[in-house]
Amino acid sequence: MSLLLRVGLATVALRVAADPTIDNLVPAQYGGIPSPPLGYMVDNMRANSGLGYPSPAKSITLSDIIPQVDSKGQSRCCPVGTINDGTGCVFQESSVCEKGTILQGNVCVSVDGPQCPGNLKFDGKICRSDEPPKCPGLSQYNLATNQCESSSGPKCPPTYNLDKGTCVSDSPPSCPIGYSEKNGLCVDNFPPVCHGVNQVYDKGSCVSKDPPSCPQGTKPQGRKCAGVVPPVCAGKARLDRGHCVLAPECPEKYKFNTWVCVREDDPVCSPGVFKNGICQADPTCPDGYTYDAIADTCTYVTELHCSSGYKIFTAPSGAKGCCKEGTDDFDGTFCSWEVTESECPDGTEYKEGYCRHPSESPSCPDLYDSVDGRCVKRTVPRCTIGSYNKGKCILGDPTCPTGSQFNGKECVLIERASCPDGSRLVGDKCISLDQATCPQGQRQEGDDCIHEESPKCPPNTILDNGVCKHPDIPICKSGTNYLNEHCTLPTLPTCPKGSMISDGKCVAIRPPQCPEKHRYCGATHTCVPTGPPKCPEGLVWDRYHCVSRRPATCPEGYTRVGPTCISKNDPRCKEGFVFDVKSQGCVSKDEPKCPEELSFDGTKCASPRSPECTHEGTTYDPKTQSCIAAPPGCPEGTDFKNGECVLRTPPQCPDGTELKDDSCVAIRGPECEDSLTMVDGRCVSEKPPTCGDGTTWDGSRCVIGTRTSCFNLEVCPPIGAAALPAPSPEV
Template identity: 30%
Template structure:
């Protein structure tokens, strides 16, 4: 037995009195199956006879019924039976010779017409048997006439990104081409003791920041913030300066006790390099612009020339890396659009009266249906007339039927296209009846169980219930016993808990029921003259050092942040007012001095990024294929 869920559970579980019984949720089930008469089998809780049922003479078993060979008959000549209806051999007709019955509608014998060479498509349009066409040398693609040849460029250039690019690249009169500028091999230089910062483009030197007297520099890494705190406070949390372990005595004059800490707002931001430096991640850096030898200038972290790349053929591209020439070109009467030559004169054409629609020529049907009819589904439909049937016949779908059902011989009834017997199939042995569900003869009394068992859901159950040991009860499929605690203990969940509550030995303490600990009783503090209570403590009015004033319990500086000569305040940092300097004929861009002179390319070429592309227009010859470009 084991303890689970507040009860004692027997490990062995319930059992049945007879070893031939099996305990289940429904009860004790016999291992012996229900018995059926000899010659039958147990199936779905019934005894099924192996011998098939029979039908009277002249009838056969079909679909669970006894049916005769003759189909249902209709009482009148000229009708045939179908689906219990007597259908006339004569189809329905319309009253006029110009109308004919199609389904349950009267339509005109005249079909709606389309122009010669077209056909109706069923949606009120005439579709031409011919396709749209273009002039010679062009093919219909979408709604455009496209030439069989593709755009081409002149010799010495290739088609790239829909422009003709010269095979010659831009050249630099000095240095080498890099990302559209002429760059020298030597790197920018800094003065002794300084190092180039590629991100800022400045030469930087790390120095020691300084704060006013009686203040020290503190840096908060997560907020990337450096401040000057009173020297008595050794910590900065990103908002306040405080002391890690304050003394038992009151805090320094420029702070006060808040949540066991001596707290003061930071006084000012530290300065470095006589106000000329800049604070970066708590460190002070002096800055100087990087330089390059004349006539180079700093650009993108490299020493570049003023005169940029040029093209010998074509014009320099916007990126400065390619030479672009005129083009691409197409045969006469066409223009380049992407990788296709499109006709600028003609669009796809169709025969007269039709218009192009994709790859078809279409036109609106000129309804020539006779008066009183409407065009619908490619027929001239009479909207107010239905097909008629002779005499007392009625229209059913597209057939004329008698208002009576088909008949069958006595003792049978129509079902589908058969006459089936009113009697069920016959079982050969007494005590059996035919089951349409099983399609076989079943025993009337059903299967039986040996006494004292009873039949339930096709199984034999004992009349006795499960048995559990003395002192336990059956709960579901478990034998359980309620758990008890002895003496003055009560059961709470899975524990025996004493009724007596804990007590505190010290009379000046009391039990905290939430934490289970003895805590001091709440007393009102008595403060000295000039002091006041705050959060259970005696505090005095805040006294701040010179230049600081109390605000919301903190000492706040009213002096704005300042920077030294030649520097300006940016956020909480002091940065130089002027940018980097470059040699004559150079301009600073990023971390580089870039030459003012543009790149040059050979005559008749243009600079395009790092390439010189030709500016001459490609020639074109109409032919089946395009000539290869050299």
């Protein structure tokens, strides 16, 4: 059960493999058509919603997984609505659509789809050709850009180079001597100057040569004076993000790990060894077998053997063959023995002093396979304890020492880590309740000590970004203007005739030139013909492909709807069943059968009789689903109100009953006879209703499944969690 709890929430498509664990749920086949991959199934369900019949996943819980017995009497746990076919849990197969079609919503759709003439292909909308069109002249079709392009690219005038679709001059923009081009302007190579006393130019301002001053033992830090000595923590505490912190402490053989104390040693497995979060042991093989880790099987190896009257021989080449008894030599093809006469037994021939015959191939006993000249028999490894899974025996969770518990990886101490006196555990640190101290006249701000006084600047200056700024404006030489921290000329940089400045380059005004009957395409920086590509007769160019003027068609008996061919024959069910769109299957017209004296109420087999009340003087109330006695009585002179005898004594109920919501309710609840169980106020059989041959119970009806569905398996985690982090204190 612990393994199931780790599943959490999992969306599964059904086909349970031979191992009846939840991990092995995979798609099943439906309608005789191989199952598509899960991603296709989900997309297909969304596609069907366009027809108005979406197929959402059905939520199930562990209570919906029940034992199912196959034809051999073998049991397997399967979800409600599936059957055990001996290899897994599958949907009852049915063919409600004719061959070559599949069910989508409430119609049968052709698996082939609309057809196109010739070698054209249907792309979901039109018939198109995958062959490229013919291009005019010497141009060639470019599949990447879907256009015809000249084999020779665009050309630029002399002294210009093609750069990202523009012709760029070899000569950069020019400015007078002493000036450089910057952002399309001619900028003085020398910065602006400040003529004030004790001033210097810095980043667009006139600033004092003297930096801001702070009291002794501090230094400027922005608009504050920070101490050269950080805050000091008492004892072994260290400063961390403005707090004095110490390391959390754990008991012996435990270490602190982020939030909790964890055991230094691995969890204990008895039997088995702890590995990858579980207790496991090596599988065993029957006597004489050896374990093959690569193939994950037990193997038994024996030699090849020959039929009666033959003996196995090995040729110099390594080949093995079966030769008749009395053979002296085997060359890989023929068995031979030396003779003095030319007469040889039947089935042999004489050659150069030898009788010989072709060898027979050696074979392996039944249930053995021939592998590399040997006979190999395989069987599944077995576990003396635990369950076998992928080359190991799974024994379950390990044990942890008293006071700790296993969290799926290690042993975690249930108690929180401890902290030294005067500190408290917050997250992964022990925060000291004592603040760090700073020198007199300074206060703590984070990891710094800040002086009460601010940095001071010389008169007529202001503190800004760590410097003392003057109000004076930087000065440029005559004929230039101050702009964006530079001295610039009023005239722009110059470019060669026929070009203009752009992004610091001289770019030709005219676009690149193309050959005759071609034009320049700015999107692809290529030369394209002025006319469109040519398509074969009957096809037209749609800017991407050569497409047919005629639409794709469906075979006789089908109607085209969008990208599908819908059969004119509706889904059909055998006699006694009707097609149900919601379940996408055939539903029995007859109600499920229930045991004698029980009737089907729509979901369960229920008794028509109400549950019996065993306590004398009580009757069953279907509204409250409890056994109710006569109204409670109060002593003389009191009134019954809101479940109480007001002013004197509480109301009295007969023995064996208790007061609930103004009624006397039997302490012992209602009961059902025999093997029935009370559910929602009715006596219900624990066994599900039975259905006719070829149908299965899906939780509400007898159906014949026609397609794969998806189940959402919802399982709750265990209540509570150990060693949760404490709330952060206000420090």
